Amino acid sequence: MENKRKIGTEYEKKAAEYLRQQGFLILEQNFYSRFGEIDIIAKDGRYFVFIEVKYRRDNSCGTPLEAVHAKKQKRICRTASYFCLKHGYPDTTPCRFDVIAMTGKDEIVHIKNAFTYTV
Numbered sequence: 001m002e003n004k005r006k007i008g009t010e011y012e013k014k015a016a017e018y019l020r021q022q023g024f025l026i027l028e029q030n031f032y033s034r035f036g037e038i039d040i041i042a043k044d045g046r047y048f049v050f051i052e053v054k055y056r057r058d059n060s061c062g063t064p065l066e067a068v069h070a071k072k073q074k075r076i077c078r079t080a081s082y083f084c085l086k087h088g089y090p091d092t093t094p095c096r097f098d099v100i101a102m103t104g105k106d107e108i109v110h111i112k113n114a115f116t117y118t119v
Helices: 002-021 070-086
Strands: 025-033 036-044 047-056 095-103 108-111
Touching (some): 002 047, 002 095, 002 108, 036 070, 047 070, 070 095
Antiparallel strands (some): 025 036, 036 047
8 A cells, every 4th residue: 555655646746746837836735634635735826726636557447537436526525625614715715626647658637627516
């Protein structure tokens, strides 16, 4: 499990660097709550962006995007709500949920607005 975590951390760093190059301001990485974890929290213009990073060596177990299923989306949304509450941001704060999918070829696919807020 430690190897998977180490690999995950490596790809999250690559994703954060990619986002910086795209003009995002990284606010936090690996934000934890009792609801779950968000890999990267960033600002893109006026939006708070909650980003899930998924890496797969290959697609034999499904694509990285398929790994961000409805249950995972719900956990991310609850964690995002907690983040906003903890930092005093109002319910009207513009938020977006993105997914960065990475494959063994170091290809980065950035899906903006990958899913909508669900509870």
